[in-house]
Amino acid sequence: MKYQVTATRTEINGCINLPASKSISNRVLIINALCYNPYVAKNLSDSDDTRVLEQALFSNSNKFDIGHAGTAMRFLTAFLSKIVGEWEITGSERMKQRPIGILVDALNELGARIEYIEKDGFPPLKIFGSHLKGKTLELDGSISSQYISALLLIAPTIENGLTLALKGEITSRSYIELTLKLMARFGIQYKWEGNTITVPEQNYLPGEFTVEADWSGASYWYQMLALAEKGEILLENLQIDSLQGDANIAGWFKQLGVQSTQKSDGILLSKSTSSLPAKLEFDFIENPDVAQTMACLCVAKKIPFYFSGLKTLKIKETDRIAALQNELKKFGATVTEPAHGELAWDGTIDASTAEKIPIIKTYHDHRMALAFAPMVLAGYNLDIEDPMVVTKSYPSFWEDLKQVGFAVKVL
């Protein structure tokens, strides 16, 4: 199936009820399971990634298929390692290509027994859960912060707690901070000094919790407002003062003419008259999930860019570097990869590769659909292939677009 997306006007106005953060939801689900919390978290995400984790945690089976959900795969692997029993976790074909060896080695060192069912270093996994004993582990922090978060979440419940000595350049540090801040909300004490995080053995304190609106999902509305000629969007329940690292984008978008004003019921996005920068440079090491938003925005606005901190993009839902290069070419933009983890564009549009109605491939990656659809506000007509990929993080995206006046037609 394809969607044909068209902007019926160049102004957008409306109130958007954003999805809840799947990153927060999935951490709270694990914490609640670890402390038998009698309170169900409020405003849990309705995304696929949260649904699969919730289903696994409340299932009577010992075999789980978590589809495309990276956090569910990593967090559940750590969680099941300390639950006595035999478990199997698998996922989508892509999940079977996303590495998990660093986490598996760490858990095996703590006393679990995890075996690879197909290929060494990758899901699916067979887990023989047992009593884990904590120690100091050296861990490569440069591949995915999700391994670190997975270990931290179970750390207080392991005999003697856990100390992680992180090696290499730490990627997605804001997500490690998110994990620790949420653990602290449930009573956990920890120390983070230099590259060493120590979590003593202790009990999580059950309690009530409400999940925040999703800042990565908000990025598409910032992008739309930056592209629209006029308009105002209220992002309901979104808070500038957030646990999520992607709240950084409120600052980034100032230079792109989008103003964020905190209101009692959310953040009001409005247009300011500031002139656009001649070139944009961003480091995505803390914010990998908004790289596609910014790349599509720059091409639509014809702003040359140099992006760094993108090394982990090749092992996400798809190889996002290649996916961006392939699809932005359909707009005439040749985006280069000057070095591993970098993307650059000189602002040139090559008419010979620009397509009249680009048909955007989504590669099983929600963020390809979410980041490309807003480009229609720059005057393009687009077709988006396999548009329901958005349910991984933002199930109501197409409905929200229609609500503010976009035409979305099934082809």
Ligand SMILES: O=C(O)C1=C[C@@H](OP(=O)(O)O)[C@@H](O)[C@H](O)C1
């Ligand atoms: O912990 C999390 O909730 C996440 C961490 C990040 O992954 P990496 O640490 O693999 O970069 C991010 O890209 C992902 O969408 C969610």
Ligand SMILES: C=C(OP(=O)(O)O)C(=O)O
């Ligand atoms: C990378 C993402 O998710 P995950 O790694 O949890 O599959 C994402 O949502 O952009």
